[in-house]
Amino acid sequence: MTQKLSHYATLSPCSLDNIARLEREERAYQKGVEIHQVGERNANLYVVRHGWLYSYADMKDGRRQIVEIHHPGDIIGFPDIAFNERTTVLRAAEDVLLCPFPKKDLDEVFTSAPQLAALLFALAVRNQVVLTDFLRANGRMNARERIAYFLLDLMARLRIANKMMTTTFRLPLNQTEISDVLGLTNVYVSRSFTALQKDGLIRRENGTVEVLKEDELVRLCDFVDHHTRIDTSWFPSG
Amino acid sequence: MTQKLSHYATLSPCSLDNIARLEREERAYQKGVEIHQVGERNANLYVVRHGWLYSYADMKDGRRQIVEIHHPGDIIGFPDIAFNERTTVLRAAEDVLLCPFPKKDLDEVFTSAPQLAALLFALAVRNQVVLTDFLRANGRMNARERIAYFLLDLMARLRIANKMMTTTFRLPLNQTEISDVLGLTNVYVSRSFTALQKDGLIRRENGTVEVLKEDELVRLCDFVDHHTRIDTSWFPSG
DNA sequence: CGATCGGTTGATAGGAATCAAAACCAGTGG
DNA sequence: CCACTGGTTTTGATTCCTATCAACCGATCG
Structure with missing residues (x-):
């Protein structure tokens, strides 16, 4: 993740420190496993260490829309931190390695590492632009x-x-x-x-x-x- | 905007102060006017005071996708602060009043009002969820x-x-x-x-x-x- | 009053869905 | 080594939803 974030800005030692704390733990999931379901309480976010995953939403009759594909270095779960419950299902597209970290760790980022907070903010809104492009593709192509x-x-x-x-x-x-x-x-x-x-x-x-x-x-x-x-x-x- | 933001959290005086600074200026636009085009440098964000607007993206052959509708109290332009240039066209759906403020004012928010920063962050990622719902609608309904x-x-x-x-x-x-x-x-x-x-x-x-x-x-x-x-x-x- | 804009309605065409079957491929195991 | 399995891709036939094209209507406006 450090690599992916450093692609965008030179980070201060304090920010780097904060990042490292987010990647302490590591957990493996097999291809096809659904790591969380819609409606579950979401205490964690994840950093992708290895493998592809995707998030999707279902309709009752089985129609399905994949709304995001997650690659190594990505942070999974930002969209959900604004809610108490997950809004999409997260599924491993292949065997993967994830680093879970609690949502609460973010508050530390906001109070002690404004630069990193700004970067995360920028990436979150960048994601909106990406989704917007995607919307244009699905709507008009x-x-x-x-x-x-x-x-x-x-x-x-x-x-x-x-x-x-x-x-x-x-x-x-x-x-x-x-x-x-x-x-x-x-x-x-x-x-x-x-x-x-x-x-x-x-x-x-x-x-x-x-x-x-x-x-x-x-x-x-x-x-x-x-x-x-x-x-x-x-x-x-x- | 204060009203809309206070809907979500009790804000500290410092945060409220920061909000007030964002709404100093006010400018009117007529129905149908395009307030900015794709590719323009984007120095400003806007708070909507009155009226509806929308942001859209075109394809060269004229196909168009509206990606967001803006209502009074909304902040317009978050998706673009991650970029130097606008990625969508902003258009007034009717006669509107906007409060423009410079992007640079946000840095003040991040350093001095972490609570407000967190709220803006939460709203930004909430928007991702909303876009995601929208994507499901356009993709599968x-x-x-x-x-x-x-x-x-x-x-x-x-x-x-x-x-x-x-x-x-x-x-x-x-x-x-x-x-x-x-x-x-x-x-x-x-x-x-x-x-x-x-x-x-x-x-x-x-x-x-x-x-x-x-x-x-x-x-x-x-x-x-x-x-x-x-x-x-x-x-x-x- | 002509002109323009937005909404409605009709006829037709076309792109993607649906249903179904076949081909392919990688394992697996007898 | 070959039959068997499950998952994936391909191909074919048909259907259906929405686009497209065109005309018309009503309201508004200069």
Whole structure:
């Protein structure tokens, strides 16, 4: 996490200290396990150490919407700290390692590390922009465009942690899960993926995706990267 | 704004002081005016004094997605403080009054009013939950359900400011705008509204909507109110 | 009074859902 | 080594919801 946060701002020793405290404990979960359910009391947040997870919301009739995908270095649970109960289900997309820490630790951050507080705040609101982009994709794009958007968004996020990343990456989600991200069906995800591949924009190989024509994908969905850089000029210096 | 924020927590004098400083200036905009465009430098945030506004994102071919509706008491621009440039267009849905204040004023809040900082933080992440609900609506609901969701969401928000509110409210958005919120077309919004009215769930009268069977609307879209209450137990006391 | 805007209604088209079956693939175990 | 299993992807046929295109109506306004 330190690495991911330091990507955005130079942190004071005090802030770094606070971060370290958040990653004391470590816990493993197997692929497919649901770490918490809607309605549970949420005492903890989590830092992702290893593996992908996602958060989703169900409707009573089984329709499902995945609302966020969590990668190593991410903090899980911010959206819920404003509530007493979880609003989404958290599920491990593969075998994962998490560092749980109590919500109460945040108050320490706010009183003693204003700089870190500002950074967390900035990341929280950045997330709103990301969700907003996502909303535009789900609301106004057709299936091909959504897949394009989905791949570019993932790449932008993965590049933060791994600056050397090429255009090939592992995608540990099946097509049903992807369809639940994009508001489609697994069948149509399959068809759209195949179409993109036939047009030579991407290539797939057991669990990995290679983006062959990134610029064309970008044009396809008007992609703008809101992950890589954020404005830290207004931060307090402490 | 004081009223809206006090709805959630008892604020210290210092916090109240900080809020007052944010509402010194006041500026009027006419219906339809676009207060800022995508790509402009964003030095200011705004507190809404009067009237409705909305933020939207366009695609090059004209498709549009409204990503947020702003009501009196709301702060506009949080999502953008993480960036140097605006990511959405802000537009007045009717004649409005705004209080602009510089982004830099926030640093003062973070260093001197940790309680207010925590509240703003909580509201920012609460917004993520709201966006997430919205995403579920756009991703997995049909037209009728989306309209139901849209109306209930508006009511929940309006009730914060006006606790006595009945089930009738003003809706200063035309059907094209509503379609841009819900990822539909103006034509289909008209049909769906008419259908809901024919079924006796709602009633419309020149610019106002009356919800006749709230519980049925709630069932229709599995609505959960994430506006009314937030958890403030972890806040620092200062 | 013509013009414009917002809402409604009708006819048609199309994109994605749905249903169903087949193909594929990695294990697993006999 | 091969049959068997469960999960995943692919393919095909059909349906349906919503988009699209177009006309019309009513209200408002200069």
